[in-house]
Amino acid sequence: MSATDTLSWGEHFVLGDARTDHTHQEFIALVNATTAAPAGQKLAVYQELLQHTVEHFAQEERWMSACGIPSDFCHFGQHNSVLEVMKEVERRALNGEMAYIGSMIEALVEWFPGHAESMDAGLVAYLQEKGFDTATETFKDGAPVAAGAVAGDVPSCGHEPGHACG
Ligand SMILES: [Fe+2]
């Protein structure tokens, strides 16, 4: 275990939304558990991480959709790209090419802090501004945003305004 294949939960990861923070703590624990797993269990633990990531991303995407954020917004795209690669790594590991799991973990360790601190932080701020309660997945004023997000009204993704995220 080293800094390139493990993540440590710390103050910088706290985004101030209990459900998001809890999910991110679980994600970090599963990344580290995959690294720590003995060879015979590595694939099974990786599959747990993959399933958790499917649900983790789906949760954030459900919240974005509830706010009317279009599915071509870059946050969705980044999730899709990561999941595609994670699933390909599972396919290869099932074929006995286990080394890909280690490379995937290193890529996730490099990718996750930036994603959490930009896109997920932007989403949390946006949901709070819209009065969306992630515990109940409802709007605090009881009125769903029927019209959805208007053009340009999307959470900060850490990119320059007007930047075509891709
Ligand atoms: Fe996240």
Ligand SMILES: [Fe+2]
């Ligand atoms: Fe995210």
